[in-house]
Amino acid sequence: MGLVAGAVVWLTALSVSDIRHRRLPNGLTLTGAVVIPAVAALHGRGLPALAGAAALFAVYLTVHLIAPAALGAGDVKLALGTGALTGAFGIDVWLLAAFGASLLSAAWALLLVVTYTKGAVPHGVSMCLATALTAGSALI
Known part of the structure; x- marks a missing residue:
């Protein structure tokens, strides 16, 4: 249980x-x-x-190099930890988290557009939430 609590604290921070x-x-x-x-x-x-860390890092690094304003270097570094955490539970959990993070960020951005709110979407939050949800569901 201490490992779960540690992961939750890390993702929350x-x-x-x-x-x-x-x-x-x-x-x-x-x-x-x-x-x-x-x-x-x-x-x-x-x-x-x-494998999960390397794969997610490669994807995020590629996106960052193509469009650095769209995805920050912090997100690329975070991909190492979140990719490792979800990868440890298997490819299905890794895939759900990887796609889930993008979907959460897209939904957040859409909400900003619909409400005429200016601002950027912090993608790290979506990465952390998708990781918590998928890894947590793998533990159940």
């Missing part, structure tokens, strides 16, 4: 930071990128976690 400051601190993103694969390895899920 990242989300709060992204909403308040539009930043995902390296101290949080890179800690997750190291700790999550290590813990997954201790539980016999190291390779799936590393």
Whole structure:
């Protein structure tokens, strides 16, 4: 249960930071990128976690290099930890989280358009929420 609580605290801290400051601190993103694969390895899920981290990082890095204003470097670094966390639970959880994050950000952006509200959508929040929902459902 302590691992779940740790993941929830990590995802919450990242989300709060992204909403308040539009930043995902390296101290949080890179800690997750190291700790999550290590813990997954201790539980016999190291390779799936590393594969998930590498795959999501590659996707996010590609998008960031093509359109840096659309996806920040913090999101790319966060992809290492969230990709590892969801990858540890399997490809189905990884896919749901990856697509879910994009859908959540799109819904948030649509809400801003419909309500004539100006502002940017902090994608890190969507990544964290999609990760929490999919990884959490895998535990049930």
